[in-house]
Amino acid sequence: MSEKRSLPKLTPRLAMVASQVRPGARLLDVGTDHAYLPAWLVGSGICPKAVASDIREGPCARARATVQGYGLGDSISVVRADGLEGHGLDEIDDIVLAGMGGELMLSILRQAPWVRQGRLRLILQPQTELPLVRKTMAEWGFVLLGEFLAAEGHHLYHIMRFAYDGRSRILDRAEMVFGHPRAGQDLLARYYARQRASLMRELEGISRSAAPNQQRMEEIRALLELLTKEEQA
Numbered sequence: 434m435s436e437k438r439s440l441p442k443l444t445p446r447l448a449m450v451a452s453q454v455r456p457g458a459r460l461l462d463v464g465t466d467h468a469y470l471p472a473w474l475v476g477s478g479i480c481p482k483a484v485a486s487d488i489r490e491g492p493c494a495r496a497r498a499t500v501q502g503y504g505l506g507d508s509i510s511v512v513r514a515d516g517l518e519g520h521g522l523d524e525i526d527d528i529v530l531a532g533m534g535g536e537l538m539l540s541i542l543r544q545a546p547w548v549r550q551g552r553l554r555l556i557l558q559p560q561t562e563l564p565l566v567r568k569t570m571a572e573w574g575f576v577l578l579g580e581f582l583a584a585e586g587h588h589l590y591h592i593m594r595f596a597y598d599g600r601s602r603i604l605d606r607a608e609m610v611f612g613h614p615r616a617g618q619d620l621l622a623r624y625y626a627r628q629r630a631s632l633m634r635e636l637e638g639i640s641r642s643a644a645p646n647q648q649r650m651e652e653i654r655a656l657l658e659l660l661t662k663e664e665q666a
Contacts, residue, residue: 440476440503441469446558446590449583450531453556453594454479458526461486463516463541464533468496468509475508480527484520486512516541517548527554531592535562539569548597549574555595563591564609570595571602582616582624589624607659625664632657 443451447470454460454474460483462471471483485496496511514520517528528548530538538559542548548555555575559566567577575595583590591614611628614621636653639645 440473441467441499443469443473445583445585446592447473447531449581449590449592450529450556450558451479453554453579453581453592454527454529455554457481458554459483459524460527460529461517461520461525462529462531464488464492464530465496465511466492466532468499468511470529470531471509472499472503472505475505476503481508482524483509484512484525485509486514486520488513488515517545522547526552527556529556529558531556531558533560535559535566539566542573549599551597551599553597554578555597557593557595558590559593563612566593567612568604568609571604573597574599574601576600576602577612580612580614582614582620584620584623589620589627606656607663610656611660611663613663625660628660629657632660 451470451474456479458480460471460474460480462468462483463486465471465485465487468485471480471485474480475483485493485500487493487496490513493511493513500506500509500511512520530541538557539562542555557566557570570577570593575597578594578596580594581592583592591612593612614624616624632653636650636657639650639653
């Protein structure tokens with residue numbers, strides 16, 4: 434075994450993901466790439482064991498190098514697997530899916546209905562399709578325990594923590610589109626400003642078209658009103 438050295442430094446995005454993992458939880462990190470997250474969590478003593486999983490051999494090789502380099506081979510397993518297939522659920526408590534598209538994330542979860550049990554926690558960090566993720570998880574019976582923002586340069590990332598209670602929910606428009614992210618005031622203001630700017634750009638573009646889509650324009654105006662209420666809440 435390689436001699437242990439200082440733990441990997443997590444980016445703000447991964448640090449926020451790590452903060453949502455429960456102390457003492459056995460972790461499954463799907464799409465792990467370099468396995469920095471499980472290495473940090475296990476090396477810090479937050480997680481006793483972890484599985485670093487990826488569908489491709491390249492990321493698995495990088496993950497193995499990280500695990501060996503930090504001397505964590507006895508506590509972290511690197512497994513090449515397609516999504517959640519082939520993992521022993523009895524040895525997992527918290528599941529992380531981070532840094533992938535929202536549709537792919539939902540496809541992985543759709544093919545693994547056995548994750549729908551109350552003792553598990555799902556920590557999701559979708560890169561795209563955030564409204565779809567919020568809507569679908571609610572319909573599947575997952576309750577959103579918290580949504581948090583992390584910033585890296587010009588990018589804002591959303592980290593969502595879910596638990597299953599079996600109660601299907603229909604989110605209102607604001608919950609689905611904007612969520613209720615938690616962050617400092619500066620970061621929240623930045624998030625809402627971006628949402629408003631995006632909607633205003635779309636509204637301006639439609640209004641300039643030869644045949645404006647009046648229905649979509651009304652939808653955008655309604656969303657802008659909801660956004661104002663969210664900002665003032």
